[in-house]
Every structure is written in structure tokens, then in C-alpha cells.
Ligand SMILES: Cc1cc2nc3c(=O)[nH]c(=O)nc-3n(C[C@H](O)[C@H](O)[C@H](O)COP(=O)(O)OP(=O)(O)OC[C@H]3O[C@@H](n4cnc5c(N)ncnc54)[C@H](O)[C@@H]3O)c2cc1C
């Protein structure tokens with residue numbers, strides 16, 4: 001299939017692995033069905049359009065790349081028609097996939113500290129960054145992962161996060177609500193950021209989560225001294241074509257599907273105040 | 278080993294204060310170690326000390342008879358623990374317990390208030406900073422309350 005076709009025509013993929021993460025969230029691996037041509041390998045931060053036959057198509061970020069023999073992994077939270085249908089699929093079922101689309105998280109440079117800030121499902125698009133960093137620790141200075149969740153029981157990838165700590169990653173978790181007995185932090189992620197940044201001039205922050213949380217995090221990181229160009233956010237907007245033609249995802253003069261979803265705070269700060277019409 | 282004024286200078290609440298201001302304030306301050314689970318203060322108790330968390334963590338709790346304790350938030354390293362020492366009636370409004378072994382900067386509240394009153398320039402700078410931090414905390418609490426990671430509005434389930 002030509003590159004052009006891959007952007008427009010869904011390639012049939014089969015669900016190879018499947019796991020329920022939370023009541024409303026599942027993670028599954030996808031591989032092309034027999035005879036279908038593989039799509040280009042995605043980079044961390046990019047997304048695919050996943051199409052459920054007869055129901056519709058939605059953008060979903062890549063939450064794992066080439067792990068355990070599965071070319072690509074996605075994590076989906078059921079919020080509406082299409083995502084509910086995706087969450088109902090089982091191993092062996094098929095999905096149409098277009099992509100990969102959009103911009104990727106930047107690669108860390110040697111000596112640079114990587115600060116990953118994730119809220120709720122926002123951890124999914126950042127997970128491949130953490131995997132890559134754990135596999136190549138020589139590529140950057142230190143890795144700190146700050147995670148915000150609704151409650152301890154709503155923490156995504158809980159077991160895996162524990163294993164990251166054992167791999168030397170500085171993981172800090174905060175929740176909005178907890179019962180007595182929770183030994184972690186309670187409160188919003190922004191309150192953990194100051195303590196998590198060692199040298200603002202050498203830190204790159206990758207932030208993903210609800211927009212209120214990303215704006216607050218970016219402002220806090222700016223006040224700590226990180227330049228706007230070193231703060232990267234992953235934006236969500238309604239999408240249809242994913243190739244910059246339909247205008248559904250327009251934000252100011254940018255199309256989130258091609259200019260984003262990963263954009264620097266420096267570039268998008270003036271646009272984030274603009275309300276959707 | 279760092280001196281107390283040097284340690285204080287690293288706390289965001291005292292950022293920008295001169296060395297002599299920090300030495301002046303350190304006169305009211307000591308380090309206070311609290312083992313995991315120990316009470317720092319209780320709701321209704323006299324707010325006779327002002328704290329800044331140096332390491333570890335402190336959880337704020339409200340107790341409802343018959344329902345137990347509710348954790349309302351934690352205070353992290355570098356953050357001010359409690360504001361009740363600053364204004365009458367000088368009574369704590371929540372319980373505070375150490376989570377993990379924690380170390381706190383503990384100021385004698387009467388001594389601190391007296392120093393801030395005696396030097397209005399410094400008093401204004403510190404109280405302004407306290408107001409800034411309290412405003413930030415209030416905003417953070419509002420964000421916490423909107424249940425950002427929960428279902429979208431119109432479709433909210435019970436939070437617990
Ligand atoms: C670049 C990009 C990457 C994304 N990555 C992921 C991902 O990795 N995993 C994932 O689960 N989702 C992801 N999303 C969001 C996902 O695309 C939407 O949840 C999906 O389009 C909703 O479609 P639906 O048909 O299920 O719901 P609809 O029927 O369109 O909407 C039903 C209800 O869900 C609400 N809703 C819509 N979008 C969201 C949302 N993002 N969050 C919460 N509520 C929503 C609507 O307001 C409405 O009330 C991403 C979106 C973008 C733009």
C-alpha cells in the first residue's frame with residue numbers, strides 16, 4: 001500500500017493481546033491481519049485512527065511500541081460510542097487502523113533530565129517514552145515521572161509503575177481522593193513539580209492529561225524556570241480526517257492532527273485560551 | 278553541614294529574603310522530626326507553631342464521628358503546613374499526621390509573629406508570600422474538586 005493510501009484506507013488489524021486496566025479502560029496490542037501490509041512504525045506521541053466497523057473512527061495514541069512481539073499497543077477509555085465499542089473487542093477481533101499521524105515527543109539529549117508529567121489517561125501516550133528511556137538510560141540525565149490520578153484504585157498501569165521504580169525511575173504519584181492508609185501524596189500534580197525539577201535549564205518536561213492540568217503544569221514549570229520551548233504538551237481536539245484537510249481539529253492557525261498533538265508551550269500558550277466554537 | 282538560615286533560604290516560602298532576614302527568622306525556628314503516623318497537630322488544638330515541611334510528607338485529615346477520618350490533602354517538602362498560627366483564634370482546623378518519617382521546620386508562632394510585627398517591611402514580605410501560597414493552594418484545591426480525571430460532566434458517578 002502506498003503512503004498515501006495508508007493515510008486514507010484503514011488497514012485491518014487483529015487484537016493480539018488484551019488486558020482490562022480499569023473498569024472503563026483496556027489496553028490491547030494490534031498486528032496486521034494475514035496478508036495486510038504493515039503500517040509505518042509509530043514514534044512515541046503519535047496516534048492512529050482506529051475504526052470499528054459500522055460504528056466509527058477515533059484518534060487513539062500509541063501506548064506501546066513493539067513490545068512482546070506486538071507491533072503497536074493502544075490504551076482506550078470508554079467514554080462514548082466508538083471508544084465503548086473498542087473496549088468491548090476481544091483478542092482475535094479486528095479493527096481498521098490508519099496512521100501513524102502527528103508529531104512525536106522529542107528525544108532526550110545526553111545530560112538532559114526528562115520530566116514526564118501525566119494525568120489520568122494521559123499516562124498512555126507517555127508510556128512509550130518511559131519504556132524507551134528505561135531501555136537507553138545513557139541517552140539522558142535522569143528520568144522523573146509524576147503521575148496524577150483520581151484515586152489510588154484509578155491508577156493506570158499500577159504494577160508497571162511499581163516496576164519502573166525498581167528500574168531506577170523516580171516515580172511520584174498523587175491522587176485527588178484517598179482513604180486513610182494511602183501513603184502517597186493527595187493533591188494536584190502541579191504541587192509535586194517544584195521538588196521534581198533539579199536544573200530547570202537542563203530539564204525537558206513532557207506533559208499529557210486534561211487541558212486544565214496541562215495548563216497549570218506548564219505555568220508552574222515556567223515559574224520554576226523552564227523555558228516554554230522545553231515544555232511539551234499533547235493536545236486533544238475532535239478529529240475526522242487526521243491529515244490536515246477537514247479543519248475539525250483546528251486551533252488558531254494550527255491543525256492538531258498534523259502540527260500536533262505534541263506541541264511546545266511556547267507555541268501554543270496563546271492559543272489555549274481560545275474556546276472551541 | 279548547612280546552617281539553619283541556609284536551609285531556610287532553600288524553601289520557596291522564604292525565596293528572595295536577605296541573609297540577615299533569614300538569620301532574624303531562624304531565631305524562632307528549630308527542626309522537628311516526626312515519625313510515620315505521629316500527630317503533628319489536632320483540630321482545635323492551639324496553633325502555637327508554624328511549620329514548613331523539609332522532608333517526608335504530612336497528611337491533613339478531618340474526622341467525622343461514626344465515619345472515621347477523611348484525608349483532604351498532603352503537604353509536601355517545601356510547602357507551608359497550616360496557616361492558623363497567623364491569625365486569631367490560633368486554633369488548627371484539621372488534624373495533621375506524618376506520612377513516612379518526616380522533618381519539619383518548626384517556628385515558635387508567638388516569636389515569629391512578634392518579629393514580623395517588629396519589622397513591618399519583613400512582615401509584609403512574609404505575609405504577602407503566605408497569601409500567594411495560600412491562593413495557590415486554594416486554586417489547586419478547586420482543580421482537585423472538579424474531578425478532572427473522572428467522567429465528563431453530566432455523567433458523574435459517585436466519587437468514592
Ligand atoms: C490525538 C488524540 C489522541 C487520543 N488518544 C487517546 C487514547 O490514547 N486513549 C483514549 O481512550 N482516548 C484518546 N483520545 C480521545 C478519544 O479520541 C476520544 O475519547 C474519542 O474520540 C471519543 O469518541 P466516542 O465516539 O467514544 O465518544 P463520543 O460519542 O464522541 O462522545 C461521548 C462523550 O464522551 C465525551 N468525550 C469525548 N472525547 C472525550 C475525551 N477525550 N475524554 C473524555 N470524554 C470525552 C464527549 O464529551 C461526550 O460526552 C485521543 C484524542 C486525540 C485527539
Ligand code: FES
Pocket residue numbers: 238239240241242243244245246247248249250255256257258
Ligand atoms: S482532523 Fe481534519 S484537519 Fe485535523
